[in-house]
């Protein structure tokens with residue numbers, strides 16, 4: 001059985017082109033777009049830190065330098081704020097002090113999420129690792145504990161992977177990787193997957209459970225990825241590698257997000273706007289003012 005203490009590695013792929021978010025992503029990564037006060041990727045790092053994943057590999061690509069810069073320690077800025085009597089703003093940089101180790105590698109061509117994960121092989125070695133997609137926040141203000149629960153289940157079962165799922169409306173199943181559970185899932189319990197179907201038509205979806213941007217993998221995923229043929233657009237799809245794992249007889253589990261926990265997808269404008277509005281309206285300092293403002297705006301619009 002894997003040593004409990006050894007599951008602290010996490011990978012954040014951030015190399016995608018973000019074309020659905022143009023023009024916002026023409027010269028800046030979508031993973032650096034702000035949602036309320038913070039850039040998306042800061043929420044993800046904070047979630048990982050809270051869930052005790054403290055060795056973090058970013059799979060970066062062209063035009064993604066601002067992500068590396070964001071997690072640097074910035075003594076000049078800190079001195080400026082301290083000497084200028086702006087102590088309260090120093091709190092906003094607390095994330096720089098967290099006990100985290102960052103690693104970076106580059107995906108030289110955007111050959112898909114599966115190809116991006118292949119770049120984590122040397123970092124992971126023979127240990128299991130988490131994957132947190134760089135464009136999805138889990139839980140309001142990233143309060144999710146789901147990765148801790150996934151780690152617990154992964155370590156208690158000898159499985160090759162555990163994947164987080166969210167329930168989506170039937171009209172949206174064609175946008176996601178959808179779970180085919182072996183038996184109907186029970187609340188808060190992991191379920192065994194008999195398949196994962198990429199973007200099924202509405203009538204053909206085996207469930208309404210969509211992959212929710214968090215995974216834990218054993219190194220067996222690398223063998224599956226190396227056998228995965230490029231799919232649509234010449235990209236190596238992570239979902240295809242997961243299917244290969246299942247077909248080769250490996251145990252792959254799913255876990256639904258707990259009730260009330262949302263995945264905020266920053267990959268398209270509709271859900272990005274929703275996430276921004278929700279985080280602004282619930283901001284600890286400015287939320288009440290923003291709610292008044294929105295109420296007045298809606299009243300005048302009507």
Ligand code: UTP
Pocket residue numbers: 013014015016017018019020021031059107109110111112113115116133134135267
């Ligand atoms: P998406 O599937 O949303 O792809 O990536 P994308 O290329 O970023 O966006 P669109 O479709 O062009 O709008 C999900 C996550 O996987 C990363 C992205 O950075 C994002 O965090 N990714 C995707 C990679 O790291 N490499 C890839 O080749 C593709």
